[in-house]
Amino acid sequence: MVSNKSKHRTILMCSNEAAQKHIYKGMKLSEAKAVLNNLIEREYNPNLYSQIQNQLLSTFINCSPKIANHELGVFLLDASGLTYLGGEEKFCQHAKQVAFQAGFKHINIAIADTFFAALTASKLKNKEPNLISHQQDKAFLAPLPIQHLPLSFDIQESLQHLGIKTIGQFANLSKEELQERFGKHIILTHELANGIDKRYLCLPIFNKEFKCIVDIGSAIQLLNEAQFVIKAMLDRLAKSLKEQRLLANELQIVFYNDNDQFNKRPIKLLRPTNNSKFLLEIIKLSLAAQPLTREFTQVEISISQYSEEEWQQSKIDKQNSESPKEFDSNVLLIQKFMTRLGENALSYPIACDQYIPEHKAKWQPVIAKSNSNVLPINTTYSNEYVPTHTNTNNVVSGLALRKLTPPTPVFIEIQGSTIKRLLYNKQWYIVKELTIPERLSGLWWNQQIKKSYYMALLENNTLALLVHDHVNKCWQLEGFFD
Amino acid sequence: MNLKSRVASLKQQLETLFPGKFTESRQLRHLPTGLREIDQGISRGIARQRISQWTGHISSGKTTLLRTAINNWCKSGLNVAYVDTQGKLLAYDWANIDNTKGKFWVIHPPETNQTTNTNIFSLLPKTNLYLQESLWSTNELIRCNAFDIVILDLGNINTNSKKQTHQGITHNVISNQLYVRLQRALDKSKAALIIVQDQITNSHPANIFIHTSFSFSYGQSQYKTTLAGIIAIMPTIECTISRNGLSQRMEVTIESSAENCLFTHPQISDRRTSNQ
Incomplete structure (x- = not known):
């Protein structure tokens, strides 16, 4: 038996006869073939x-x-x-x-x-x-x-x-x-x-399978026509989950057209549940976001991941609500957005430990992932510092930027040492005023950034953020202040 | 019947035809924005359960003022949801919003990888898809009763894709039916809805669903200079508030304290950067 990796194929196990002829576990296949000419190899199917x-x-x-x-x-x-x-x-x-x-x-x-x-x-x-x-x-x-x-x-x-x-x-x-x-x-x-082995046996734990398949018999395109079928299937799955005190973590729904599987969608659940009504809502949302392309005759619903029922509610975010009613409402809301728009659709801004504008802050998903690489910083001191030292009430002063995605390359006309005009969207704009640049560089360990940031007042009273990228040697319009 | 009672009965009749337009402003609860000029004007802030319009040309200062208002709302413990239809907001502009008391959540456009293969929306232009999802999001956010202010930022969708009828009249991409739907959702909630968009042409017919309209434009430029040259350009913002046929013009000034980064991270001088 050999591993099915393309490189460095090794012997995973061998028969007694092969072992007698000096074939052993962990041996390279090429070496084994050199030792034994008539070696019969089988691919390992885990x-x-x-x-x-x-x-x-x-x-x-x-x-x-x-x-x-x-x-x-x-x-x-x-x-x-x-x-x-x-x-x-x-x-x-x-x-x-x-x-x-x-x-x-x-x-x-x-x-x-x-x-x-x-x-x-x-x-x-x-x-x-x-x-x-x-x-x-x-x-x-x-x-x-x-x-x-x-x-x-x-x-x-x-x-x-x-x-x-x-x-x-x-x-x-x-x-x-x-x-x-x-x-x-x-x-x-x-x-x-010394004959001491502390390992003990216990009752084996078998993987439980929660699956329902229904062959409808006729072709159906709209979910409404098969809603009662899906509801019945979910009721049955929810009942068996409840009996075993389990909660579904991930749902999988597969659609067939005459035994031809054409759509398979895993649906992650924000909070484990065994509520069939909630699961039906989620399936409906998923189908509304990504409708089926063909008619289906057979549908299969399975619980691909489940966990034991917990009696303590997990917190959704740091700024969560106090009342259980609002908590449930938030969970349902977040689940809806996650299913329809994607996991990162709902987020809040968080300042990070960087100074390049693009990396100064990030959009942190409301459902924070464990592998999040955002390093949040404490901004409370600035909220106290600014009003006392600048005679203003707002930290969030200055103009907000509306970025262009992606940044648009522009042509620049320079007379002497000053920028006179720029070509954007097939039109030339006269630059009325230009600030002195803010020069920033860094991230040399990853992808080096070396840019000069200018604020430009254009002839139509538009304030633009103009950037000179020294690494790529180009001028870009990052966005407009608004 | 005296004049006052006649006016009252007329308002009552008009109210049945155009709900919300002719009720006394005292009956509605307003959310002060924390911007003195706006709160003391005819609008007295943003009305709950009503649609307010927040428009202006690019660089008119509308987003900056809205950000200041959001910061004030969050400080007061109000929850704000911002539907960023075109994904144009930059995180660092909004990172200093004080969200210890109130929530500030932003809804971004759908992920492109999710809407590629089987989605019928993929056949539509991206703008339509984003608009559709943004409207759905707005409706859900209003209905969930968790947010006090819901902001629908359409960006330049309106100006880019306005429909034109055979009579040459331009129409908003949000149809009247959609306005009715949003208004119905607002009726059942306590939220205020603000629709932010780039300036619509003046020929656009007055929209009966808009309770208060805030229109912004670029006034005069103010410069902050040092010996080396100009370091910042700040506009004075001219604002026109329209409500119930009345309008008021005012000038709103914003103060520039310093770059946000100075307070979030100490600048490290980089010796490799040339000063020339």
Whole structure:
């Protein structure tokens, strides 16, 4: 089995026959082919294997209710209390029978007190099934080579040079000395070698699936005609969510036209919910924003992400309302805007730690993302400073700019050292007055900016922000003051 | 029947025909803007549950004055929503608005990546799409009862795409039906709606849905100079308020204190920048 990446394809797992011919996990495919001519390679399909793994997991529950996935094809089962159920031999027979019925031929089974001892014993071929007596894990592991321990190749080599070849020798080493030489992480391996494994099994958690598919039978174009169908589907999904005390975080709706899937839309929910009426409103909004291009005959609604029901409401923003009624109203409002106009549609301005005009402040979405890179600064001191020192009541003085998106390149006519005219929108404008430039530069670590900012009064009494970009060597009109 | 009672009954009849136009201003609650000239004029601020128009040519100072009013409203604990139809606002101009008490939220035009493939709106010109979404947003913001002032900034959409009938009369892109819809939403809420747009031609017929109209124009230039030259150009703003057939002209001055950046981040001198 090889990884399906285009470069550096490696062996993910191999058959016993291949292992006997020196093929091992993590080996490069080119190397493996050089070792073994008639190597048969299979592409790794993670979805398929995880599906089969889950299928086997649910099958093995017949043997023991406490079960865990260790790695692909390796399962750990709780075999305690077997004395009353026919003993360990019978348990092994039952597990083998279940695996055979699922279509697997090669099965290695081992029983021990700890995970690690059982896992190591299952890999040994001398005895089948390999049963280790109670409290004999350490003794069983002692003669085995250190390659069975989860150690890196370098550490194994170092230990070999020191003359430590078996797990028993490794277990007899001082814990402090090992920690000093190889680091903290080796303590866990040392405990494993001594037959101590603190991992315990618990009941497995299966992925729940919430999905509804309805084949309407005839072609429908308008949502109104199928609204009752979607409402019924959502009611059913909401009911099953409520039964399991879950809330939907993300909804997915798929439209088919005669088994041909033509529209698939995931809808993120601002706040987890299991309210079918609310979900219907959101679907309607989504369809209003992005209508369907074709008629549909079949519709599928599924809950793609869900979470456990919480009884504490999360805060939406720092300046949130006090009353629960207003809170709900805000959430609904934000959800509507998010669904229809996009996640960043609703925002508020926030000053940042920069001095270039374009980066001095940013529009912060009302629903702040965790990975937001805005570094807000405290502006309260300026609100106190300005009225006392400038005899004005407003910090927000000066003219507001209406920017042009994107900035428009303009032609400039210079006479002597002054700008006389500029060509904008196919028309020449005489520049009546021009301020001295504000020269700013910076951001050399990212994309260097070196600009001169001029305020220009044009002949039609229009104040424009004219910028000379020294890096790109061009003149641009950034916007008009208004 | 004396003259006063006749006038009152006439107003009552006219009120049934044109709701909101002939009621006494005392019955309406006004939001003072904090700008002395406007608050002491015939408008007495911005009327709640009514549509106000805020127009002017580019550089007439309308956005600057509106920003000052928004700052005052937010300081007083009022919530303001600004629908920026064309996405022309620059964040740093608005970052110093004191929103500790009141909210100031801005609604930007829809993301272009969301409206590309399957959206039927993608077949329409972008201006129409933005206008459509802005009107929907305005309606929702009024109806949610969370905001005291909703501002619909149409920018130059009106002047760019005004419709012209066969008689040669220019019409606003917001039709009368849309005005009625917005007015109905306002009737059920406590919000005031301000429609900001670049100057419409004078031939535009008077709109009965507009309660108060504020029209701004560029007055005289004021210069701030230093030894090196002019560092700032500030206009005096001429304002005309029209309401119920009355109009009033005034001059509004804005004070330039300093660049906002001086108070948000200390300027670091950059030695690589030439002084020439």
